[in-house]
Amino acid sequence: MARSVYVTGIGRGDGRQVVELGVMELLTRHVDRVGIFRPLVHSSTDHVVELLRGRYRVDLPPASMYGMSYDEAAAILAERGQEELVGQLVDRFRAVERECEAVLVLGTDYTSTSIPDELALNARLANEFGAGVLVVVGGHRESADTVVNEVRNAHRSYADLGCNIVAMVANRVTGADKQAVARRLAVRPAVPVYVIPDDPALSAPTVTQVAEATRAEVLLGDPAGLARDVRGFVFGGAMLPTFLDAMTDGCLVITPGDRADLLIGSLAAHAAGAPPISGVLLTLGENPGPNVMNLAARLAPGTPVLSVKEGSYPTAMRLSTLEGRLTAASPRKAETALGLFELHVDAAELTDRIELSRSARVTPMMFEHELLERARGAALRDIVLPEGGEERVLRAAEVLLRRNVCHLTLLGSEDAIRRKVAELGLNISFDAEPAPGRARARIIDPATSPLRDRFAEVYAELRRHKGMTVELALDVVTDVSYFGTLMVKEGLADGMVSGAVHSTAATIRPAFEVIKTSPEAKIVSSVFFMCLADKVLVYGDCAVNPDPDAEQLADIAVQSAETAARFGVAPRVAMLSYSTGTSGSGVDVDKVRKATELVRGLRPELKVEGPIQYDAAVEPSVAATKLPGSEVAGQATVLIFPDLNTGNNTYKAVQRSAGAVAVGPVLQGLRKPVNDLSRGALVQDIVNTVAITAIQAQQAAQAQQAAQAQASAQQTEETPQ
Structure with a gap:
């Protein structure tokens, strides 16, 4: 039986679409096939259902997601009674439930209906569906006392009707009252209570x-x-x-x-x-x-x-009475709503209350959602975007800020960036100090920044062996790629993402010169996360190294496996060649065979197979013929290409022919995170890459803290007593 969550309320105007969107996001992070069911609808379609269906690619027949119209329900109630109505709605719900791992049920909206006692009907339906109930209470323009009392009364009403209440949400609470409401509702709560403040951007019409x-x-x-x-x-x-x-x-x-x-x-x-x-x-x-x-x-x-x-x-x-609403035509509002929900609702606690367990496989949507969730982390990271005036970068910046993913530093002329933001009609503030825990954006112009002199001295010292002087460096560091890289080097930013309009060389050359290779890596390499229809694969190296030797290829494989594991993809490594197993020979095959043995020596616990052809690596039926009994063949998740020519062409062929989303290239092996974009990158590609960079920055900081703690402990042990 699918796990179901029934989102309902006690009256109109509670803004529960924010909660419905947030819960849908939560469900799709953990399970692959999530359904939607609206028991009663005013017309043939519903704007919230259509928003969720499109945004989360729900492939159920649209009509199956609706029970019946309010008029039909009123007629059944009048002619045959509530039992008949509930029975029909349960049957239609079960048809959706059979197709899904989880179902989000959207309760009635208490608007212009002839259904008596809607609260009791919602409670009855939730019980018959076997769904946990998440109750939303509206606090718009209400006092703190009123909100607290209504939350408690709503809990009592649904509990008395036998509902399994998952959590309560006080929504659209006046900002000044938010802390007081949360503090009072935290005293001996029967269930978790989340308080979401009112956000004028959500009630603003388009x-x-x-x-x-x-x-x-x-x-x-x-x-x-x-x-x-x-x-x-x-x-x-x-x-x-x-x-x-x-x-x-x-x-x-x-x-x-x-x-x-x-x-x-x-x-x-x-x-x-x-x-x-x-x-x-x-x-x-x-x-x-x-x-x-x-x-x-x-x-x-x-x-x-x-x-x-x-x-x-x-x-x-x-x-005068027009308010905005979440629809499929307002994706920016959806990002704002999700950012608000994620900031004020404990996702881990709510997940446990719903009793969700993560699916064994990682789907593309789950992978993308996981990126944004992890990028927020305990502390927001600061990612520098050198191409601050580029339209796609600015649109991605708005999404990242609305979702509260990370702080952003945009490089470029402040006047030009502000004009571009105004021209595009984006809601990005560079002036106001954000609320605690909220992402902020700032602009730095390398040509006029006081940091220019400092960076020139740092760069001149780093490149002194190449004849660099401070005078020459003053010009070099005005280049946005160099300036951004030096911000990362000096700890003024945690990572950098560039390449929407710059070449790969322009992005990674400064990183090679300034950030340099990590001591644990022999070379810097890259991977793409290839989001296919039903799984996520990791391809390496498709962007940096033209013709790695066996030792370098082994290093790329180990790095790629570690990167995959960090991002939730269980590594099963296929070392690709035009030959499988012992069936072929030659210089190219021998290189891959040697690299495979080196990987096994470096990481004995890692599942690796090679040389192996692509079809044998990913297709179980082919693997059963060519490499029966292999732990990797037919189920590889990390595919290592023998050279750049093969890798770059393959990822582009899969991207274009199979409709895959290619996230990357993600650079690995640098001391600090710098990542490149394709010049054809879409807004969502930029969002994903920035999120990955923020996660890499978190991991780098954690590794540094662990190393410092270990060194401190070692020093304590060595100190004479």
């Missing part, structure tokens, strides 16, 4: 939602611009100088359509980044002429300009 609510015509704006959060409204009536003073970050400017001066002035201010706006809404059905609109499009490309026929007052009334 420009698209504003357009839908006002039935506006979109005159200008691309999809990214329409997805911007509207964090306030500014109504234009004053003259331009006065009006500019009233504008705020993320505001939607609402002005009569004949005020071309306010339209152009707002967009010009946005283009300058002071302040960045979400868009402009023109009222009264007055649309500016072509010349004005052409200028507007050039001033702030992608920034939405909407038009409505109504005046400003009725438009304001329509917008």
